[in-house]
Amino acid sequence: MRVETAYKAPSAFARNAPGYLFLLPWFIGFFGLTLGPAIASLYLSFTDYNLLQSPNLVSMENYVRIATADDKFLSSMKVTLFYVVCSVPLKLAFALLVALLLNRGIKGLPVYRAIFYLPSLLGSSVAIAVLWRQIFDADGIVNTLLWYAFGINGPSWISNPDYSLYTLIILAIWQFGSPMIIFLAGLRQIPTDLYEAASLDGASKARIFFKITLPLLTPVIFFNAVVQTIDAFKAFTPAYVISSGTGGPIDSTLFYTLYLYQEAFGYFRMGYASALAWILVIIIAIFTAFSFLSARYWVHYDD
Amino acid sequence: MTDAKLTHFAEDMKPPRERPWFFSILIHAALIAASIVMLYPLLWMLSGSIKDQNEIFGTASLIPSQFDFSSYARGWFGGQVTFGKFVWNSAVIAVLSVIGNVISCSLAAYAFARLNFWGKNFWFALMLGTLMLPYHVTLIPQYILFLKLGWVKTMLPLVAPKFLAVDAFFIFLMVQFFRGIPRELDEAAMMDGCSPWRIYWRIMLPLSLPVLATAAIFSFIWTWDDFFGPLIYLSDINTYTVQLGLRSFVDSTGSSDWSSLFAMSSLSLIPVFLIFLFFQRLLIDGIATAGLKR
Numbered sequence: 001m002r003v004e005t006a007y008k009a010p011s012a013f014a015r016n017a018p019g020y021l022f023l024l025p026w027f028i029g030f031f032g033l034t035l036g037p038a039i040a041s042l043y044l045s046f047t048d049y050n051l052l053q054s055p056n057l058v059s060m061e062n063y064v065r066i067a068t069a070d071d072k073f074l075s076s077m078k079v080t081l082f083y084v085v086c087s088v089p090l091k092l093a094f095a096l097l098v099a100l101l102l103n104r105g106i107k108g109l110p111v112y113r114a115i116f117y118l119p120s121l122l123g124s125s126v127a128i129a130v131l132w133r134q135i136f137d138a139d140g141i142v143n144t145l146l147w148y149a150f151g152i153n154g155p156s157w158i159s160n161p162d163y164s165l166y167t168l169i170i171l172a173i174w175q176f177g178s179p180m181i182i183f184l185a186g187l188r189q190i191p192t193d194l195y196e197a198a199s200l201d202g203a204s205k206a207r208i209f210f211k212i213t214l215p216l217l218t219p220v221i222f223f224n225a226v227v228q229t230i231d232a233f234k235a236f237t238p239a240y241v242i243s244s245g246t247g248g249p250i251d252s253t254l255f256y257t258l259y260l261y262q263e264a265f266g267y268f269r270m271g272y273a274s275a276l277a278w279i280l281v282i283i284i285a286i287f288t289a290f291s292f293l294s295a296r297y298w299v300h301y302d303d
Numbered sequence: 304m305t306d307a308k309l310t311h312f313a314e315d316m317k318p319p320r321e322r323p324w325f326f327s328i329l330i331h332a333a334l335i336a337a338s339i340v341m342l343y344p345l346l347w348m349l350s351g352s353i354k355d356q357n358e359i360f361g362t363a364s365l366i367p368s369q370f371d372f373s374s375y376a377r378g379w380f381g382g383q384v385t386f387g388k389f390v391w392n393s394a395v396i397a398v399l400s401v402i403g404n405v406i407s408c409s410l411a412a413y414a415f416a417r418l419n420f421w422g423k424n425f426w427f428a429l430m431l432g433t434l435m436l437p438y439h440v441t442l443i444p445q446y447i448l449f450l451k452l453g454w455v456k457t458m459l460p461l462v463a464p465k466f467l468a469v470d471a472f473f474i475f476l477m478v479q480f481f482r483g484i485p486r487e488l489d490e491a492a493m494m495d496g497c498s499p500w501r502i503y504w505r506i507m508l509p510l511s512l513p514v515l516a517t518a519a520i521f522s523f524i525w526t527w528d529d530f531f532g533p534l535i536y537l538s539d540i541n542t543y544t545v546q547l548g549l550r551s552f553v554d555s556t557g558s559s560d561w562s563s564l565f566a567m568s569s570l571s572l573i574p575v576f577l578i579f580l581f582f583q584r585l586l587i588d589g590i591a592t593a594g595l596k597r
Contacts, residue, residue, distance in 0.1 A: 012421075018499040019420025026411035026430070026474070029467025034433050037444035044443060051447070098337065101330055108331075114583055115338045118345075121579055121586070125528040126546045127568035130553055131348045134561070141347055144362065174341070178590050185591030234437055237530045241550060260439060265535060270443050277439040284437055 045275035051268045062275035073276070075251045076259040077283075079165060083255065084232040087172035092224055095176040099183035100213075113181070120177030128171070129241035133158055136167045158242060161252035168238055168253060179224040186220030187213070218299040226291050233284050236261070256280060345572075352566035359561050371562070375570070378563035382552060384540050386567060389548030393527055396461050396544060400526040401519045403465030404473055408518060409511070411468045412477030413503045417489060434471045446535060460536045461529075465522070473518040476593055480514035481507060517589035520582050524575050545571045 020027075045062055047055035066073050098116055102109055122128055135141050136157035143154035157163045190213065198208045236257040239247065247254025247262070260280070264273035343365075351359045352374050354367040379386045414420070415427050449460040468474060488510075489502045497505075508515065530546040537543055543551065549571050553564060579586065 016420040019414045019418040019423065022410045022414035022418060022499070022503070023426065024410075025407040025466060026468035029407070029464060029469045030429065030433070032448075033445060033464050033467060033469055034436070034441055037441035037448065038436070040444035040447075041440050041442075051450070098334075101334060104330065106327075106330060106334070110583075112334050112338060113587065114579075115341055117583075117587065118576075118579060119341055121524065122345075122528075122572055122575055124525075124530070125571060125575070126530055126549045126553075127348075127571045130549065130564065130568050131344055134351075134565075135344055135347070141344075174344075181587050181590050230435070230437070234439075240530070240534075241553070244554065257439065261531075264443055264446075270447070274443050277437075277442065281437055281440050288435065 041274045041277060044271050045278050047271040048269075049271040049274075051270055055271060058271070062272050063279075065272075066275060066279060072251065072254065072259055073279075076247070076254045076256045079252065079254055080233060080256040083165065083169060083172070083235065084229060087169045088225065088228045088232050090169070091173050091176045091228060092179055092221070094173060095180035095224070096183050096217075096221070098176070099180050099187060102180075102184060103187045113184070116180055117177035120175040123171075123175040124237055126237065126241055129238045132167060132171050132238065133242045136163075159249055161249045164242075164249060164252045168235075168242065171238055172232065172235070179228060182220060182224055183217070186217050190216045215300045219301060222291070222295050222299045226288060229287055229291070230284055233257075233280065233287075348565050349569050352562055352569050354562055356560070356562055359565070374560070374562035374566040377560065378552070378567040378570075381560070381563060382540075382548070384543070384548070386545075386548060386570070388541065389543050389545045392458070392542055393544040393546070396458050396533075397523050397526040399458075399462045400465040401522045403462065404468075404470055404522040405515055405519050407466050407468035408470065408473040409477055409508065409515065410503070411474045412481055413499075413507055415474070416478045416481035417486075417502075417507070418499060430471050430474060434475065442535075449536070455536055456538055456542065458537070458542065461526075461532050465526075470522070472593070473522065476518060476589065477511065477514055479592065480511055484510050513585065514589075516582070517585045520578055520585060521589065524578060527574055 044055060046057055046059060048058050048061075049055035102112055106112070119128075137143075138154075138156035138159070140157075142157065146152045146154040155163055157167050194212050194216075195208060198212055203211070234257060235255055239253045239255040239258050240261070243249075243253045243258075245258075245262075247258045256276075257280075260273055260276045263269045263276060346365050350365045350367055353370050353372055355369065355371060358367060411430070415423065415430070445460070445464075446455070449455050452459075454460050454463075484507065489497075489506055492502050492506055528546065529544075530550070533544045533547045534550075537547060540548075540551065549567055552567055
C-alpha cells in the first residue's frame, strides 16, 4: 500500500515563523530597550541634551571636557579603579581559600557553604549598606571591638576620607560567597584520578596544588575574575547609601556610577552623562579584552 | 555533573578523607571563626533591633539586657507612610517581574535551544553580547523613553521590561538546561503532529521546573533588592519599594532611633532570607552552573 500523503517541503515562512514568534518578546526588548537605546545614547553623548530643550549637537565637546576639564571624572575614576583593584583580588582570594578548605570532604559542608553564601545574597540591599554605615560609625561595633581588644580609639571610618573607601572594600570582600560557590563547583570537576596518580607518584601537597588543582581551575578563576571585575565597576548602592548620595566625604566614595547618576538625574545633563556612560563601557571593554588576551598565557583549557 | 543540567552535586555524600584528627579540628576551628565573622554583622543588626537605644553602641554583646520589640511597631508605623505600603509595592513589582522573566525568557530560550530559523546563530550571539553590556549605556535613553510614554513615577518601567526578556542571564541559563533535555522527546512529539507551541508548553516547561524555579528565585531576589531602578523611576512615597522606603527612613530618622532602623532593615531582609532557607539548593546549583557552563 502506498502512503498517500506525499512529503511537502515546508515553505520558508513555515520553517522560520515559529522561531521568530517565540523570540517576539525578546526582539521587542532587544530593539526597543537595548539596541535602540544604545544607539540613542551614543548620539546623545555628542549633544547637550538636558530633558527640557531638544538636543543640540556639540560634536566632541562632552568627551573633551571629560578628558581635560573634569576633576570629578578623574577622582571618581580613581576611586572606582582603586575599589576594583583592591576588592576583586582579595574577594577572589578569600573565595578560593574557603572553597579549598570546604572541598576537603569536610563534615557540615552545607552549613558552612550556606553561612558563607548568605552575605552575597543579601549584599546588594539597602539594609546591608545601612548596617555597614552603623558598623563603621564613630561609636560603631568595629571601634567598640578595637577598644576592647587593643585599647585603640578607632577613627570615624565613614566620615573620614582616608578610610571611607576601605569600608566599602571590606563590604565587597565580605560578599565572597558567590565566587566561592563557583570555585567549589569547579573543584568538583577536577577528576580525582589525577590526584590519585599524583599521590601514587609521591607528589607533595604543595606540588599537587600548583601542578594540578590550580592549572585546572584557571578557567573558573578567569570567569570569576571577569564577572567580579565588571560587577565592581558597576557598584552603586553601598556607596550611595553610605554617603547619603553625595559620594563624600570629599568625594572619597564617589564611585563612577554615582557620579554618572548625579550628572544624569541630579543635574539632568543627559548628554554629558551619556558620554560618561560610554567611557565606562569602553573602560570595561578594555579590561575585558585585556583579560581575554592575557588568558592565553595563564588559562588552561583541556582540549 | 552531567552536561548542562542543574544536577545536585554529590559533594555532601562524599565521605571525609582520612586525615589526622587534629588537622580536622584545625580546619573546623578556622571555618567556625570565619563563620562568626560572616554572621556577626547580621546578628548585631538583629539584636540591635530589640535592644534599648543606649545599649546598641558601646557593647559588643549580641544578647540584649532586656528584649524590647516596640522598635518594630515604631519603625512600621513611624513614617508618613507605613512600611506595609512599601512591602506591598515591592511584592507587586517582584511578583510581576518573576512572571515576566519566566515567561519571556523561556520563550526565547526555547527558540534558541530547539527551533531552527534563519539567522538563529546571529541573534544568539547578539543575545549573549547583551550579557556583557553594562546597563549604564541604555539607562538614559530608556529613562527618556519611559518619560515620553508617561510611565515615569509608575511601576511600569520596573515591570514591563521584564516581560520583554531583557535579562539575558536567564535566557542563557534556560538554553543550557533545555539543551540537556533529550531531543528524542520533542522529535517524537513533532512526529505526532505537535506544534512547537505544544512542545514548549507540554514538554519543555514541565521538564524544566528546576531551572524555571532558579530563574524565578533569582528574579525575585534581584527585584526585591533593586535600589537603582526605583530610585530613578519612583518619586511619590506612596509608590516606594522597601529599599527606597528604608533609605528615606534612614534620612528622616537621622541619628535618633537606631533600634527601629535596625528593625526595619532586618524586616527588609526577611523575604530574601526565607527564600535562601527554602531554596538554597536551587540557588547554589544555579549559580554554580552559570559559572561553569560557558
